[in-house]
Amino acid sequence: MVEFFITSREPSGIQFSRQSIAFGKVWYKNCMRLVSSEDGLFISPGFPVRLISFINPGIGKDIFIPWEYLRFIQKSQAFWTDVYEYEITGEIPVRCTFSKQVADTFPEYVKPVI
Numbered sequence: 001m002v003e004f005f006i007t008s009r010e011p012s013g014i015q016f017s018r019q020s021i022a023f024g025k026v027w028y029k030n031c032m033r034l035v036s037s038e039d040g041l042f043i044s045p046g047f048p049v050r051l052i053s054f055i056n057p058g059i060g061k062d063i064f065i066p067w068e069y070l071r072f073i074q075k076s077q078a079f080w081t082d083v084y085e086y087e088i089t090g091e092i093p094v095r096c097t098f099s100k101q102v103a104d105t106f107p108e109y110v111k112p113v114i
Contacts, residue, residue, distance in 0.1 A: 013037030022097040
């Protein structure tokens with residue numbers, strides 16, 4: 001997934017710092033910076049995830065996911081709060097989970113359907 005969505009450009013948009021998100025069942029708590037832009041979602045890992053890129057170059061890179069690759073799956077609960085699960089479509093689909101606050105900034109055709 002990282003190789004397909006890797007980017008070196010951060011778009012302008014609504015920014016969220018110290019966000020917790022999950023890829024599959026692995027949670028990255030309070031260490032991601034997200035930008036919800038007109039064209040897609042920018043995800044930038046912070047400390048300590050960024051440090052892992054020195055050990056494993058496939059982890060800890062900035063990615064940009066165009067909206068057409070995100071598909072809403074379901075609303076659920078994590079850590080006593082509402083979260084929204086999405087699938088990043090592609091050759092190997094990946095499930096990712098975002099807070100309600102972040103998902104509410106997505107375009108209408110990507111927003112949660114509840």
